[in-house]
Amino acid sequence: MRQEAYRGWLSALTQLILIAIACVAGYYLSREVDIIPKAILHLPAVHVSQADMWSLTRIFVATYALQIGLTLLLYRTGSFSNLKRFANEYLFYLFAYTSASLYSFLATTINYDPQLIAAIGLLSTLLYVMAMLVAMIKRGEAAFFPALAQVIGALLKRIASIPGVIAILYFLVPLAMGKAFTSDRDIANRITQIRIWFNPVETSEWGLKNLFPGTVFAQPVLVRQAPGDAQGLYVLERNGVVYRVDFPSGDNKQLALDISDQLGEVEVENGAVGLAFHPQFNQQKGKDYAYLYYTDTRPEEGQVNRLSRFDFSLTDPAQRKASEQVLLALPRTKDGFHNGGSVEFGPDGYLYIGLGEGVHPKRIKTSDVVLRSGILRLDVDMDTSRSIDPEPFEHGELNHYLVPKDNPFVGRDDIRNEYWALGLRNPFRFTFDPKNGDLWLGDVGSTIWEEVNLIEKGKHYQFPFIEGYEKSGNNAWEDLGLPEVGPVYTYQHSAYDRAVIGGMVYRGDNYPSLKGKYVFADNYSAKLFVMPADQPKVEEVKLIARANQYAQRGVSSVVQLDSGEILVTTLGAASEPSGEVLLLVKAEDADVFEEEPQDTTPKDYDEDTTAALYAVNCARCHGATGDGQGPDSGMLGVEMPDFTSPMFHFKRSAEDLHAVIEKGGVQMNMSPMMPPWGGFLKPQEIEHLVIYLQSLPDKHHHH
CATH class of the missing domain: 1.10.760.10 (Cytochrome c-like domain)
Structure with missing residues (x-):
């Protein structure tokens, strides 16, 4: 009796090992092969991380452990002891497989990949059958092919029974739910609500409040406070318009600058994306300058990214527009992606600008001839005692700035001397820590990874050959021999999080629990996160709030005012002004919450x-x-x-x-x-x- 029990538990352990093998092998197989042929059902390539693969493995092993334990207690013998026992357990196997699939679909945040689930089912069945064949051959009951025929016959006979039909019907439930999920929006919403119920957002002491109720903007990409102006905020709209609004009342919305006719068609990631005021703005005569970074799509030969200075000492918006002085005019590829965006004055008084990897003429990419994919550091005050003239430039126009002598690549022939750091894909938002001058940056990634980087002078941040902590499969554009640095924090794309928006290290007193932490967001999910700012590598971040506009309408900037408030801009719709400026507040004061998606389909749409x-x-x-x-x-x-x-x-x-x-x-x-x-x-x-x-x-x- 003891020997039989020992064989039963050994059989159970063998089954669990086979299930784990099927999950891991199914993951790698489904990355290379379509288990469900496209001719039957065309499915997209779904990114499932290795971490998610191990989570699925734990789900399936735990589910099967329960099933195997129950059948072992029920039958008192191991699964592979005889054909009848084997066929009976296969029905329980189908119930366990379906239950694990449903759980991963409804109750987790794992990207649901039908190809992977199908691969697990196929491989686990094959391994289960092979184990039975090995047991039969080892006991001398039959040779391989007669044994295989007996196994298949026993399975078909059991499936044809009433319990077998019930098991097959249950097996079809996730398939039917998956089909309904893709074809019926009401059912999709119900399933999504179930997933949210199983995976509630962690509670936080913070929430968001509309700073200017009743005031909307046309895709606001940034909110700024000018030096010496604590009573006002400047809001930059993507179409090239800047408004000044009284703070905190939101009254007196006034046009400050309008260059919308110089941008052409604002599409994809183009438009006005960066704005900075001179550190001596409102404080020193002749320094009331605003610096604007924008894309001009009008030229027939291509698109041009410009960094321009505007004189805000002039009171009339038309005069301010006419005062434009172009510092950078950089031709770029015509697709409109990856412009970068941040324009920031550092504590040293120099102007820093983040340029994306799309800012270059077609096929001209190397750092000795173009400015792209990194951070530039410019002396816009043109102090000849500490700066030098820029080198000649063939692919665009450079004017009205000098290059600081202590820039890291001054004197090198293979890197232009404007660069401060390289190897970034799309540095859309970065800021300086007011306490120690550290430069924190959110680098928007490709299809898998998003990064938060701490930028150091003269370093390379590994794009395009490494994203996150993994090789991308792409080659470097050039061999520069620079010290390479990885991200402080990186996260993989999910169904919700997929476009990082860099924020700032909070140094105010309004939010005590956030003091000294890095606050940032994700554009697509509109989530606001915090993480430690004193660690070389961060594994986990904390969610503290979420705005109510998502995806292409989501968060575009996270900033801190001199008075300590944290503000967030959301783009809103491209078709009509619906962007907002939000204030981080205590949870009990919040008035911005997740909303059910509104159906904007025209009534005459058939x-x-x-x-x-x-x-x-x-x-x-x-x-x-x-x-x-x-x-x-x-x-x-x-x-x-x-x-x-x-x-x-x-x-x-x-x-x-x-x-x-x-x-x-x-x-x-x-x-x-x-x-x-x-x-x-x-x-x-x-x-x-x-x-x-x-x-x-x-x-x-x-x-």
């Missing part, structure tokens, strides 16, 4: 009619489902976009899609194979096509 319009005009190239696999796609010579991919729509607004459909590829600096439909389709039809395209990820993808 999905069936629009689907038919798409099928007639678009499907031959873009595919019947929008996956880019149309019958003519292979003959076009360009890679077709996948409209069913959430990442495609994450990078493109409704306005972007509308412009491409209406104007065609040539006018939008894209493939000439995309014709302009503006003369063939009615404006209303183009608007409805955009709505239809944006709905495709919900129709064809699991979460």
Whole structure:
């Protein structure tokens, strides 16, 4: 009896080991092979981290441990003792597999990958069957092929029974839920609410409050307080407009600067993104300057990123505009991505600017000839006692600044002397710690990693060959031999968090529990986080608040005022002014909460009619489902976009899609194979096509 019990527990341990092997092997197999063929169901590539893989492994092993323990107590023998026992346990196996799948789908924040779940099911079944075959052969009951036939026969016979039919029906539940999740928004919302219920946001003593109730802005990217002006705030809108608003009342919204006609079409990540005031603003005559960083999309030959100075001692907005003095005019690639954005004066009085890796003419990338993918340090006061002239520059225009003599690369031929640090992908927001001068930066990542970096003079931050802590598979553009530094904190993309917005080290007295900590945000999820600012590497951060506008409407800046308040800007919609300036407050004073998504679909929109319009005009190239696999796609010579991919729509607004459909590829600096439909389709039809395209990820993808 003891020997039989020993065999039973040994059999149970063997099964759990096989389940763990199936989970790990299934993870790596599903990264390389489509377990569910595209011909049956076209599924996107879902990023599942190794940490999530181990979490799934624990879920499946724990679920099977419960199932195996129950069956062992029920049958008193090991699973592989005979065919009848084996077939009976397989039904329990199906229940356990389905339960683990449902739990991971409904009750966790793990990215749900149907290919991985299918791989776990396939491999665990194969390993389970192989273990039974080994047991039968070892006992001398049959050779391999006769044993295999007996095993398959026993399984089919058991599945054909009433318990077997029930097990199969239960097995189909997650498949049906997954299909409903992708095709019915109401069901998708219900499932999302279930996931939120299982994964509540941690409570915090802080929340957000609308600083200016009733006042909205057109995509505010930044809020600034000018030196010597404690009674006002300046709000920079993405369209190139700056307003001054009384603080804290929010009254007297006045136009301070308007260069919107110099930006061209504001799309993708373009527009006005950075603003800084001279440290002697309002304090020294001749220093009332504002510095603005923006993208001009008007030039026919391409786009240009400019850093310009405007004289705010002039009281009329038109005069201020006319006072523009261009410091940098940098041609960039036409896609509009990765401009960088921050413009900040350091404690040394020099102007620092963050440039993204997209700021360069096509195919011209190295640091000896272009300014991109790093932090520049400029002397805008042009003090010849401490600075020198910039080197000659062929790819753009440089004016009205000098280069500090103590910049780290002065005298090197392979790196322009304006650089302070290199190796950054998209340094959209950075600030200086007022206590010690440390430069903290949020580097917006690609498809997996986001980074918070502590920037040091003369260092390289590893883009493009390393993102986060992992090799990206891309080669460096050049061999500079610089000391390399990794991020202080990095996080992987989830369904919610995917675009870091750098903040600041808090040094005020308004929020005692945040003092000395780094406060930052994620644009897409609109979450506000804090982390220690005195550690070389941080593993975990704390969520303290969340705004009520997400994705492309989410957080665009996090700043601290001289009086100690922390302010957050949210972009709002691109189609109408709905951006806000928010104040971090005690939780009991908050008035900004998560809202249910509002349905903005026009009442005259008919999905069936629009689907038919798409099928007639678009499907031959873009595919019947929008996956880019149309019958003519292979003959076009360009890679077709996948409209069913959430990442495609994450990078493109409704306005972007509308412009491409209406104007065609040539006018939008894209493939000439995309014709302009503006003369063939009615404006209303183009608007409805955009709505239809944006709905495709919900129709064809699991979460």
